[in-house]
Amino acid sequence: MIDISDPAIYGAGDAVATWAQLRATRPVFWNQPAGGEGFWAIMTYAPALQVYRDAATFTSEGGMRVGADRAAVEAAAGRMLIVSDPPHHTSLRQALNPAFRPAAVRALATSMRRAVEPLIEENLTRETVEFVSEVAAIIPAAVICDLMGVPESDRPMMIALTSRAFGASVAGETTGRPADMLDRAEAHAEIFLYYDDLVEERRRHPGDDLVSTLVHSEIDGRRLTNEEVLLNCDGLVTGANETTRHAFVGGLLALIENPDQWRGLREGTLDVDTAVEEVLRYTSPAMHVKRVVTADVELGGQLVEAGQAVAVWNPSVNRDEQIFPDPERFDLARRPNRHLTLGHGPHNCLGGLLARQELRILLEVLRERVTTMELVGPVRRLYSNFIWGFEQLPVRLR
Template sequence: MIYQESDPELVWAQLRAEQPVYLNRRANGEHFWAVMTHRLCTDMLTDPHVFSSENGMRLDSSPRVLAAAAGKMLNVTDPPRHDKIRKVISSAFTPKMVNRLEANMRRTAAKAIDDAMAGGECEFTRVAQKLPVSVICDMMGVPPADWDFMVDRTRFAWSSTALDEAEEAEKVRAHTEILCYFQELAVERRRNPQDDLMSALVRGEIDGAPLTEQEVFYNCDALISGGNETTRHATVGGLLALINNPDQWRKLRDNPGLMPSAVQEVIRYTSPVMHALRTAREDVELGGQRIRAGEHVIAWLPSANRDEAVFADPERFDIERSPNRHLGFIQGNHYCIGAALARLELTVMFEEITRRAEAAELTGPVRRLRSNLLWGFDSLPVRFTPWRR
């Protein structure tokens, strides 16, 4: 696969220049339109009246699952119901919860980096997973004893592209186990509400009616998988970018005030969510191409985030880049509901790294994921060099 074994950036650049809306015909006879530039991706993502999310937001989704989730899961729901579900979820982010989450982030990140440095060489993909899973599980109300279960199930269910029926069956099983877990947690929170997202969901109402069990479970599944995977891969990719650009590491280490712009550049440069799918509700023209009603149209986000028309020298990792109008959190009504939380997690993790380590080096080959959804990593073996003050 091109995203695992070669350099897709050359292909993206060529398509931006020659065919910014490209008809991609797949081996199974299906096709979709790949949208490659920042402007056209933005146009598409900010027009839910023409480009619908209810037929899925990613390639290769199960039609059966989509039929059940459409109009119920935030990711695959259009306005106006999308906005109402989003309001219920947003209500969980109370000041008390945010303070608790930040305190947990600091403890978790500090311990993860201390343990990694104490052990010498480490597999950083494992280190990076500890913070996002602790945060999203804490937010959802999942007790710490079950966090390892959640990271295992979500990593398999969302990171891998199944090669055969056995792998596809295991992916379905992983999702089923997650939903069964949430069913038990929902029962507990109805009896004993807490300051967490599950409590907000089971008590939430839309137009005077409570959320259905399906709405509760589907949104839990989407939030915990998205919260785990995307931030983890951005963390891993961000560390790799700093290793490959030691001048940027030194600059960030010596100027902690650059952290906000550095985090934005990490998100742009790593672009962990590779694509966002929409379906045309009607015949429409986009980038000079005539798209028919019912056809899939996909914003290719890493390509948009390397668009020369928007980003000067886009292949360069520059922690002082400004402005930085990346599409790492999508755009429009589906702008990532956890964007502020993700930025805070990345800030905390890189603050703890640069406080403890003077530098880092690769100790083995870097392996990318086999995925067309997540531009992420299977392996990043590293060794940190502690500060010698």
């Protein structure tokens, strides 16, 4: 019996065929990990949409990933945006929303280009570029520094720390390299300590940034504690880095593997905005989203009981043949493209517009500056059941 949460499935790179088989035979099924808590795995679109839309029946306060540390979930539940439910989730989201509205995101376009253009330019003459760590990790780190109000003098340090903290494998899931895991944990701790100091600074001297917003907003009639501010800072930094970074990498690999799509993008016969949506669908970096059921409910023909967990398996859902014709085709002209990569309903990704803007600018700069892209070494996927992404992608850009 397959365990869909086994990270070895994803490190080996053979997940797509497994998902297709499950969609055809077991679209909603009980998954029982060896020695872990079981959950209902959701592999198709309709039941996934049901879960995303109904925050009352499917609570986020039981944690958002399978296998998460229970004590950590309990410490953050109801206090951190991604593991809270309305009305607290609604209040916190409303306070943060202005920074992620279309006008605010458009205002960041210039600084995004300043981060992307020189990075691509300096790598055009190198024989090998390790795209994961040397390009894709740097761009979202620079953008989140803008949003969080990190002073210019501290940004090189914070970008370097962020690249270390969100390095190859997801914490707790690695094929072995304990030194790498320790380095990531230390870098993450340094980021936490930095934001602890920044929170105190913004209490005294507020600015026009997300840390100041979290510190000074009234949420449910009160100010957030320092711990609550830090939990949400950590959530914002993590969310801003993980999804966008792996969409960058998976998108570049897909363009290399589909030269007709790259040619169409370069020649302008394929639209960049449509291309962004297909990259998001095809890469689906946030592999699963967990919820806990608050009342008995039917889901995909299965009776799911109150107290049980469900997990939407996003890359499989985004390949549901009933919604996406020829789903394994990387088609930058795909329309409609109602993917669920960034969620849906009350918990749709707060930074969705920001992720799209970053991806749009990367694609624009690539088509303006790069003629050819090729793989020059083995591709290695993450050994993770939470992020469907990449550990290594060596390429040559010209």
